[in-house]
Amino acid sequence: MAIINPNYDKLVAGYLFPEINRRVKAFTSANEGVKIYRLGIGNTTEPLRPKVIQGLREGVDKLADVKTYTGYGDEQGDTRLRNAIAKHYASGNVSIDPSEVFVSDGAKSDVANIQSIFDVNNTVAVQDPAYPVYVDTNVIAGRTGHFDQKTNQYTGLIYMPCNEENGFIPNVNDLPAGVGKADLIYLCSPNNPTGAVMNRKSLESFVGYAIEHKSVILFDAAYNWYINDSTLPKSIYEIENAKKCAMEFNSFSKKDGFTGVRLGWTIVPKELVAEDATEGKLNAMWNGRQTRFFNGASNIAQEGGLAALSEQGMLESNVLVDFYMENARIIRNGLRQKGIQTFGGDNAPYIWMKNPNGMDSWKFFDKMLNEANVVTTPGVGFGPEGQGFTRLSAFGHRENVEAAMESIKQKLQI
């Protein structure tokens, strides 16, 4: 009698983006011929740049030739790529050993799978709002209770509210100091969905908490490429002692448009410890997990990653990042001209807007879709604190972004 993992039934509604797709499909089939503008999902739209295309082509060509063909590689990633990633950190004055770098098919997989190496009884803390993957994967693993319809929260999970009052930056004082303290702390900076970036002082406070309580910080740095302000940390390892208490997730997706190529990495420092894990143990455990559950990222994608980290590749990704950041500026300005209050969008590709008249997230989603024909992401989809907010993504063709903003300007009734 095979029985199912009952935790799946705790998951609410369905994942945010399928629900958005459902509503958009319903709208388009009821309004044939109406042009839809998508500022919803954080999906890249611009073609890959020449250097990575060259790398990917070389990757394919190598597989066509018996002299350069490769099959299974190391599950942890090609040594050349692990070295290049370590070198990239070194360029930011962060010392990472290549054996601490684990290449993967993307940051989503890693932030989802990392919880496998921790006990089910750890208490998890997330920002609210947050990328749903942090929450849902821990629900499935059994680290939460049921979803409480009254609070819109899972019981047993610590939510760190990120709102106007704290500038959408989590406050370490929202973590319990005694009973019920946070064991695994997910932080995302620059933040998806709010676009807020944690400064040194804020990150230091979390590192201090983690060291004191032997907690582990799971730091999602996938959007660090969008930081303009040079005083803001791009890696948690810029903070003293962070290697003792933090893993870091990173990705080529938003740097180089690799969302469809699939390539990312995770740093598990040798110095990282937990209550019952001394130095080296967590690094070895993640190695053990990856060698058993994963067979390495695509060799083709890895050749693309090497190109992306080359000098020319870095210059070209800056061009791509600048393009999307100009979109962010256009969206921000357009919303502000409409009298809408916005946050983020200066060091991140997401604009977090406050709905006019405190309108409910899904209601405003429908209003935007019906009136301006613009697809956005309802803030409440990222957590209860997102209620009354909307996320707009700067990933889009310029003409689409401009047309969307024009449509909002002309048609949205507020």
Add this chain to the structure above:
Amino acid sequence: MAIINPNYDKLVAGYLFPEINRRVKAFTSANEGVKIYRLGIGNTTEPLRPKVIQGLREGVDKLADVKTYTGYGDEQGDTRLRNAIAKHYASGNVSIDPSEVFVSDGAKSDVANIQSIFDVNNTVAVQDPAYPVYVDTNVIAGRTGHFDQKTNQYTGLIYMPCNEENGFIPNVNDLPAGVGKADLIYLCSPNNPTGAVMNRKSLESFVGYAIEHKSVILFDAAYNWYINDSTLPKSIYEIENAKKCAMEFNSFSKKDGFTGVRLGWTIVPKELVAEDATEGKLNAMWNGRQTRFFNGASNIAQEGGLAALSEQGMLESNVLVDFYMENARIIRNGLRQKGIQTFGGDNAPYIWMKNPNGMDSWKFFDKMLNEANVVTTPGVGFGPEGQGFTRLSAFGHRENVEAAMESIKQKLQI
């Protein structure tokens, strides 16, 4: 106080292949200049064929052009590829709906991750010997007790012995009928490591057991491309009622040399049920798992997969399969000339050989390495019933396979 998943400490020794690598490295550093022949790991060696290279190149080119660029696709796979896979099954008279096809980055990931949708209290049955991933991932999930050094088995796991007496085919009568019956049953046919293929009658007996006990069969068909004998099933769905009780895993790795490209798929039929899951539920759960833990296979790899399933692609993969099967014939004949008893290698790319004089698996591994300089895989690495056996892989360059067999012929002292 973050605490670790204690199940990781139950894992023995380290994964089989890292241990082999360790011994080979030790040998080569002690014997500089000695040529090593590798018949160990099942890693493809021949270049990709023209049609898939064309597909992969088109995949890269599409990403270079704003008109054809794609980012995140459906986590379940590109609709065109899901359709092509369903069509492939139809060509074998098996009816699969595209919504039952989940494209992934490879069969290893899927056979490892599938257990996530089942409760931790299910009893797991594996063939012995078996691909270590089935066992290790369930150890990590907590579905076993500790490893018993006396029996060389994990407690709480059902091992179905596959040996000379039963032709290396698992016997359903080795599964308990009452208390402690098997809930999740891993079957691999053609088998890795023994090369044995289950016939219709044998598969029917397992389907019968699963239907009777509401068990779920996890059927690994990654090597079905190597079946020559047309009476042997290539898919478990050729068996009546299998859609009610079985998932199937498949891969482009050994069909097209995609080991480094990373592409596979899993079939979760809508009809599939479990004790507490009615029709459609398990399909929806795997969909839920994949949308939260995975972001789709590489768009480039998927273009390659489409090419691989085209008419021309199928013809070209037959050439590749035939090449490796000729290697298998050479290995089998070479070993037999040496008076060694072999199994498999006729409908599978693996030859399972009985060590001379009942020699211990690791001892014979060292003997082969030291005397003939050939790397093999010790049978015991796949489970206790593998003790006294050795796996040889037919994946290799022809000249390497021939030289290895010549070396065995001349230097192996038996």
